[in-house]
Amino acid sequence: MSALSDLLAFQKETEALSAIAGRLEWDQETMMPEGAAEQRSEEHAALSSVLHARRIDPRIGDWLEQARGEAQSEAQTAMLRHIRRDYDKTQKVPARLAAEIARVTSVAQGKWAAARAADDFKAFLPWLEQVVSLRQEEGEALADGGDRYDALIDNYEPDMTAAQLGQMFGTMRPRLTALREQVLDRPEPAGLSGSFATDKQMEFTRALAVAFGYDLTRGRLDLSVHPFSSGSGSDVRITTRVSEDDPFNCFYSTIHEVGHACYEQGIDPAYALTPLGHGVSMGVHESQSRIYENQLGRSRAFAGWMFDQMKALFGDIGVADADAFYRAVNRVRKDFIRTESDELQYNLHIMLRFDLERALVSGDLAPADLETAWNDRFKADFGYEVPRASLGCLQDVHWSVGLFGYFPTYSLGNVYAGCLNEALRRDVPDLDAQLAKGDTTAATTWLRSNLQTHGGLYRPEEVVARACGTAPTAEPLIRYIEDKFTALYGL
Amino acid sequence: MSALSDLLAFQKETEALSAIAGRLEWDQETMMPEGAAEQRSEEHAALSSVLHARRIDPRIGDWLEQARGEAQSEAQTAMLRHIRRDYDKTQKVPARLAAEIARVTSVAQGKWAAARAADDFKAFLPWLEQVVSLRQEEGEALADGGDRYDALIDNYEPDMTAAQLGQMFGTMRPRLTALREQVLDRPEPAGLSGSFATDKQMEFTRALAVAFGYDLTRGRLDLSVHPFSSGSGSDVRITTRVSEDDPFNCFYSTIHEVGHACYEQGIDPAYALTPLGHGVSMGVHESQSRIYENQLGRSRAFAGWMFDQMKALFGDIGVADADAFYRAVNRVRKDFIRTESDELQYNLHIMLRFDLERALVSGDLAPADLETAWNDRFKADFGYEVPRASLGCLQDVHWSVGLFGYFPTYSLGNVYAGCLNEALRRDVPDLDAQLAKGDTTAATTWLRSNLQTHGGLYRPEEVVARACGTAPTAEPLIRYIEDKFTALYGL
Incomplete structure (x- = not known):
C-alpha cells in the first residue's frame, strides 16, 4: 500500500461516517419521535467525536507528506488538495476553541x-x-x-x-x-x-x-x-x-x-x-x-x-x-x-x-x-x-x-x-x-x-x-x- | 476521574454509536432508496469498523482491572459484569476468525x-x-x-x-x-x-x-x-x-x-x-x-x-x-x-x-x-x-x-x-x-x-x-x- 492509497482509504471511511451523520440529521428532522431528542443529542455527540478525532488524526499529515508526487491523475491531485485544505484548517483552530x-x-x-x-x-x-x-x-x-x-x-x-x-x-x-x-x-x-x-x-x-x-x-x-x-x-x-x-x-x-x-x-x-x-x-x-x-x-x-x-x-x-x-x-x-x-x-x-x-x-x-x-x-x-x-x-x-x-x-x-x-x-x-x-x-x-x-x-x-x-x-x-x-x- | 467513570463514559459513547448502527439498519429496511444499497454497505462497514475497534480497545481491560472494587451499587456491578463478559469474548476470538x-x-x-x-x-x-x-x-x-x-x-x-x-x-x-x-x-x-x-x-x-x-x-x-x-x-x-x-x-x-x-x-x-x-x-x-x-x-x-x-x-x-x-x-x-x-x-x-x-x-x-x-x-x-x-x-x-x-x-x-x-x-x-x-x-x-x-x-x-x-x-x-x-x- 502506498501513502496515497492509505490516505484515500482512511478518507473513504471518514466520508462514509460523515454520510451517516448527515442521515442522522435527516432522520431528526423527518422521522425521529419527539421523545428521542435527548438520546439523539448523545448519539450525535458520539459520532461527532469520532469524526473529529479522524479529522485531526496526525497520520493524515504524515500521509500527505509521503504522498507528494504520488497523485496519478487530475482527480487524485484535487482529492489531495481538499484533504490538505481541511487538515490545515483543523491544525490552525485550537481544540479548546473548536469545542467552545x-x-x-x-x-x-x-x-x-x-x-x-x-x-x-x-x-x-x-x-x-x-x-x-x-x-x-x-x-x-x-x-x-x-x-x-x-x-x-x-x-x-x-x-x-x-x-x-x-x-x-x-x-x-x-x-x-x-x-x-x-x-x-x-x-x-x-x-x-x-x-x-x-x-x-x-x-x-x-x-x-x-x-x-x-x-x-x-x-x-x-x-x-x-x-x-x-x-x-x-x-x-x-x-x-x-x-x-x-x-x-x-x-x-x-x-x-x-x-x-x-x-x-x-x-x-x-x-x-x-x-x-x-x-x-x-x-x-x-x-x-x-x-x-x-x-x-x-x-x-x-x-x-x-x-x-x-x-x-x-x-x-x-x-x-x-x-x-x-x-x-x-x-x-x-x-x-x-x-x-x-x-x-x-x-x-x-x-x-x-x-x-x-x-x-x-x-x-x-x-x-x-x-x-x-x-x-x-x-x-x-x-x-x-x-x-x-x-x-x-x-x-x-x-x-x-x-x-x-x-x-x-x-x-x-x-x-x-x-x-x-x-x-x-x-x-x-x-x-x-x-x-x-x-x-x-x-x-x-x-x-x-x-x-x-x-x-x-x-x-x-x-x-x-x-x-x-x-x-x-x-x-x-x-x-x-x-x-x-x-x-x-x- | 476514576477508572470506573472513564470506563462507563467510554461505554456510553459505544452504546450511542451502536444505537446509530441500529437506526441505520432500520433506515435500510424502511426508508432507504433502492439505489443506495451499495453506498450503504460502505457506510455500514465504516461504522462496524469503528465499533469493533472500540470493543477490542485494550483500555477496556485496563479499566476493568483498575475498577475492581469501585462499583458502588448493584447496577454498577451488573454493568461491569456485562462489559467484562463482552470484552472477554472479543479477546477469545481471533481477529482473523471474526473477519472471516x-x-x-x-x-x-x-x-x-x-x-x-x-x-x-x-x-x-x-x-x-x-x-x-x-x-x-x-x-x-x-x-x-x-x-x-x-x-x-x-x-x-x-x-x-x-x-x-x-x-x-x-x-x-x-x-x-x-x-x-x-x-x-x-x-x-x-x-x-x-x-x-x-x-x-x-x-x-x-x-x-x-x-x-x-x-x-x-x-x-x-x-x-x-x-x-x-x-x-x-x-x-x-x-x-x-x-x-x-x-x-x-x-x-x-x-x-x-x-x-x-x-x-x-x-x-x-x-x-x-x-x-x-x-x-x-x-x-x-x-x-x-x-x-x-x-x-x-x-x-x-x-x-x-x-x-x-x-x-x-x-x-x-x-x-x-x-x-x-x-x-x-x-x-x-x-x-x-x-x-x-x-x-x-x-x-x-x-x-x-x-x-x-x-x-x-x-x-x-x-x-x-x-x-x-x-x-x-x-x-x-x-x-x-x-x-x-x-x-x-x-x-x-x-x-x-x-x-x-x-x-x-x-x-x-x-x-x-x-x-x-x-x-x-x-x-x-x-x-x-x-x-x-x-x-x-x-x-x-x-x-x-x-x-x-x-x-x-x-x-x-x-x-x-x-x-x-x-x-x-x-x-x-x-x-x-x-x-x-x-x-x-x-
Whole structure:
C-alpha cells in the first residue's frame, strides 16, 4: 500500500461516517419521535467525536507528506488538495476553541429562537456577543495574518474574498434598488386563490421533482418544518412543506431542493465517498438550486405549463390565464423576510447581512448596535421601517449558530445562476419551447454534464467559468432581473 | 476521574454509536432508496469498523482491572459484569476468525436466498459447510475446553446450556406431538373472509399498538418486508406488514413487535446508554413478544374485544361470533413454515432445529446430510413429507448468517412467557375481564414493573424467576397449551 492509497482509504471511511451523520440529521428532522431528542443529542455527540478525532488524526499529515508526487491523475491531485485544505484548517483552530464554539452555538440557537419568539433582541445579545467573539477568534486563527472575515468566508466558499463580494454587490445594489422602487410603484398582481389540498400538493410536488430530473431511486421526498436537501452520491434526500393556502411555498421549495439534490446526484459516481463527491462550495450549490427554482421554474415558458397542470389538478386557481399565473409566480411585494422574498429583492436582503456581518467580524460594529444598524440599513434600501426584531435582525438562524461568511454565498449562487442561465440559453436556443411542455431535460442535462458531474474536481469559480466559457460576473444576473421585471411590470 | 467513570463514559459513547448502527439498519429496511444499497454497505462497514475497534480497545481491560472494587451499587456491578463478559469474548476470538465470519456470512446469506428460491439445497451446501466450520471454530475458541454449542448459545442467552434446553424440550415434545395429533383429527375451523383494505389495517394495527402500551412519542410504526423492532431507550421503532387477504398477519406481527418494543421502552431510564439499557437476552426478549402476542393477544377475552372492533371497522369478516373468531385466531393447520405456525406446533419446529444444529456444531451431523435429517425428523414429528427444500431446511435465514444457538431462544421465550402468564394471572385475578374490554393496562404494567424495568440488571433466568417468584420450568407453558387447545377443539 502506498501513502496515497492509505490516505484515500482512511478518507473513504471518514466520508462514509460523515454520510451517516448527515442521515442522522435527516432522520431528526423527518422521522425521529419527539421523545428521542435527548438520546439523539448523545448519539450525535458520539459520532461527532469520532469524526473529529479522524479529522485531526496526525497520520493524515504524515500521509500527505509521503504522498507528494504520488497523485496519478487530475482527480487524485484535487482529492489531495481538499484533504490538505481541511487538515490545515483543523491544525490552525485550537481544540479548546473548536469545542467552545460547538458548546456556545448549540445553546445560542435555543436562545435565539426564544428571543425571536419574544421579539427581544436584548435577550439574544449576550449570546450574539459570545458567538461573534468566538468566530473572530477562529477567523484570526485561520487567517494567518490575513483578513479574518475572508478566512470565515473560505469555510463555505473556498478562495472567495470579502473584497470580491463587496465589488460584486457594489455593482448590483444601485440597479436593484432603483428597479425595486419602480416595480413597487406599479399595481400589485393578484395571487392564487382556491382549494389546495395537502395530498394533491404532494402529488404535484412529486411530479415537479421528477420533471426536474430528481432520481427517486436514489432519493426520497418527505415533509419537514424547513425544507432541505441532504446526502450525496446514491442517497440524496429532500424535504418540502405544505401550506394549504399557498401552494407555491411547497412547489418552489421542492424545485429549489431538487436543484441541490440533482447537483449531488449528478456528480461522477467515480467520486463517491471521496472529497470530490460533494458539491464544491455553498455558492455553486446555491447556483443549482436557484437556476432550477428561478431561471427555469419561474420562467414564463415553464409557468405556462405549470398553470395548465395546476388547473387540471386543482380546478379554479383564481388566475385567469398563463400570463396572470406568471405574474403571480413572480409577484414583488413589500415585505421583511429574506426567505419569502422574490428574485428582485432577495439580493438586497443578502447585501444588508453581508455588510453587517463583515462589520461585526472586523469589530467595526458592536453586537449591541446591530439592531439599530439593521433597521437603518433596511430603511435605506427598502424604504420602510422594521416594526419588530423578528421581522428584522432576529429573522435568520444563521448568526446564532455561528454562520458568519455564509450569507453572501446565497447571492453568489444567484450570480452564478445568472451566468449559467446565459450560457445554457446560448447552447440550447429552443429551451423555452421545451420548458413550455414541462420538459427540463435539455436544461438539466446541460447543467449535469457541464457542471454537476465535476463535484469537487475544480475550484468553485473555475467550475462555473468552465461551464460558461467565461469568468463569472454579476452582469448576466442583473440583466436577467432587469429584463424580466421590466417586462413583467410594463416599465 | 476514576477508572470506573472513564470506563462507563467510554461505554456510553459505544452504546450511542451502536444505537446509530441500529437506526441505520432500520433506515435500510424502511426508508432507504433502492439505489443506495451499495453506498450503504460502505457506510455500514465504516461504522462496524469503528465499533469493533472500540470493543477490542485494550483500555477496556485496563479499566476493568483498575475498577475492581469501585462499583458502588448493584447496577454498577451488573454493568461491569456485562462489559467484562463482552470484552472477554472479543479477546477469545481471533481477529482473523471474526473477519472471516463476517465475510463468509455476508456472502452466504445471498447464496441461501438464491438456493431457497431455486429449491436447491446442494447449491447452498458449500456455504453451509463454511459457516458451520467457522462457527465450530468460534465455539471452540469461546468454550475454554467446554462444549462449543454451549458457547454459541451463550452469545444469545447468557448462562443457558444445551443440556438444560435438551431437558426442557424432552418434557415438551411427547406431550405436544400427542396433542397435535388429536387436534389435527378434528375439523379445521374457518378463517376470516372479507375486505381488509391496507389503510384500515394500518389504522387498526396502530390502535392495537397503543392498546398494548406502545409509546409512539418514543417510537414509530412503519412498513417493511419482515416486521421487526429496533432501538432502545427513547427511540424504539417497530415495523409491520400488510397482506390484504390476511389481516391477522399484520395485527399479530404488530402485537409481537410491540412486546419487544415495550420491553425496551419499559427499561429504567437511568440505564439508558449503559449495558443495562437493553433487553437482557434473546429468550427474555422473546418472552415479552410472545406473551403480548399469544397469552394476551390470542386469549378468548381479548379476541372478543378484537372481534367487535374488526366488525365495526371492516364490516362482515366472515365469522359469525366471537367464539368463531377466537377459533380463527388460534387455528392449527398442517403446514411446513415455522414463522406461520401456531402456539401448539411452534415449539416442535424449534426442537427440530435445536437437535439438528446441535449435531451440526458437534460434528455428529455432516452438513451434506442436513436435508435428509431434516426431512426424516419432520416426518417423525409432523407426520408428513417435506416436498421441497424451501419448505424444509432452507426456509430460515438463520444458519446462512451463522446464527447457531439462536433458535432455542424462541422456545425459551415461550416457556418464560408461560411462567409469566401464570404469575400475572395469579396477581391480576380479573385480567380476562379487562382484556375483554381491550384494556391491557394491568398486564403491561405488571410486566413492566416486574420484569421490563430491570433491563440487564439481573441474569436472564433470574429476572424471570424474580418476576414469577419461582424458577422457570416448561410446565406452565405446556399446561397452558394443553388447556387452551383441548377446550378450543372440544377434546
